[in-house]
Amino acid sequence: MSHVICITGVTSGIGKATALLFAAKGWKVIGTGRRKDRLDELHNHMGDAFLPLAFDVSDRDAVFENFSNLPAEFSAIDVLFNNAGISLAGKPVHEADMDDLETMVKTNINGVLYCCRAVIPGMVQRGHGHVVTMGSYSATWPNPGTNVYSASKAFVQLLTYDLREDLVGTPIRTTCIIPSVTQTEFPLARMKGDVEKAAKRFENLDPIQPSDIADTVWWAVNTPERLTVNEIRITPTRQTYGAARMYREPYIGD
Numbered sequence: 001m002s003h004v005i006c007i008t009g010v011t012s013g014i015g016k017a018t019a020l021l022f023a024a025k026g027w028k029v030i031g032t033g034r035r036k037d038r039l040d041e042l043h044n045h046m047g048d049a050f051l052p053l054a055f056d057v058s059d060r061d062a063v064f065e066n067f068s069n070l071p072a073e074f075s076a077i078d079v080l081f082n083n084a085g086i087s088l089a090g091k092p093v094h095e096a097d098m099d100d101l102e103t104m105v106k107t108n109i110n111g112v113l114y115c116c117r118a119v120i121p122g123m124v125q126r127g128h129g130h131v132v133t134m135g136s137y138s139a140t141w142p143n144p145g146t147n148v149y150s151a152s153k154a155f156v157q158l159l160t161y162d163l164r165e166d167l168v169g170t171p172i173r174t175t176c177i178i179p180s181v182t183q184t185e186f187p188l189a190r191m192k193g194d195v196e197k198a199a200k201r202f203e204n205l206d207p208i209q210p211s212d213i214a215d216t217v218w219w220a221v222n223t224p225e226r227l228t229v230n231e232i233r234i235t236p237t238r239q240t241y242g243a244a245r246m247y248r249e250p251y252i253g254d
């Protein structure tokens with residue numbers, strides 16, 4: 001029997017690259033996202049090894065309904081990759097659109113909680129499983145304009161450590177992937193669909209590619225079960241550690 005991975009947010013970027021990699025290695029893939037047309041494209045490409053599920057991860061009823069009605073051949077999930085996430089606003093909290101801020105909380109925090117709550121009980125029952133979460137490098141230090149996004153990812157990171165605590169004594173493993181700038185459609189949401197502005201995020205940086213993260217997830221999941229890769233931090237080589245930015249007047253640089 002082939003293994004089953006469930007990846008949230010497979011309609012682009014990291015999720016899509018991970019779905020394609022695991023399918024190529026012979027795994028069955030449950031892939032979720034809101035854009036049904038893109039799920040259908042993947043289904044055409046991957047065939048019966050792919051189960052497309054179109055729902056919004058921030059919709060609690062939809063999450064539980066979808067996970068409680070899985071076809072038998074996809075029901076024993078070995079790996080849950082909580083990948084779906086969004087970054088909006090790009091403004092100070094006191095100026096940002098409240099809907100944008102709430103969407104990040106609902107998607108990046110509630111969405112992860114719902115999927116964990118729906119899928120982990122089956123793993124505990126079967127005595128086998130791996131929960132991979134998607135943190136962010138921006139959750140470690142404050143960044144200009146990413147406030148609530150960063151805070152939501154700090155939640156995900158700490159939740160991953162707490163899941164280890166919850167699951168200690170079971171063979172279930174947890175891994176938080178903590179990447180920095182990865183070349184995907186990710187900045188488009190914050191730039192309100194402005195492709196040129198979004199592309200600037202990647203200029204002259206030689207950013208991480210989605211396939212790099214897919215390879216990392218593949219490695220973490222396929223390590224011997226006696227060990228847990230608790231977290232992995234990845235940056236472009238051209239990026240260094242964050243440091244407190246200082247504002248001086250007149251401005252003389254950081």
Ligand SMILES: NC(=O)c1ccc[n+]([C@@H]2O[C@H](COP(=O)([O-])OP(=O)(O)OC[C@H]3O[C@@H](n4cnc5c(N)ncnc54)[C@H](OP(=O)(O)O)[C@@H]3O)[C@@H](O)[C@H]2O)c1
Pocket residue numbers: 008009010011012013014015032033034035036055056057058083084085086087107134135136137178179180181182183184185186187
């Ligand atoms: N790219 C980076 O620089 C970077 C760095 C650190 C961490 N990350 C994290 O990596 C993860 C993947 O992002 P990416 O870079 O691959 O971006 P992406 O290309 O924009 O992909 C995001 C995925 O999340 C899904 N998604 C977003 N909101 C959703 C919702 N409410 N319900 C269901 N699915 C939803 C999207 O699908 P639909 O739109 O079809 O729903 C899409 O498949 C995110 O958690 C992101 O925070 C990215």
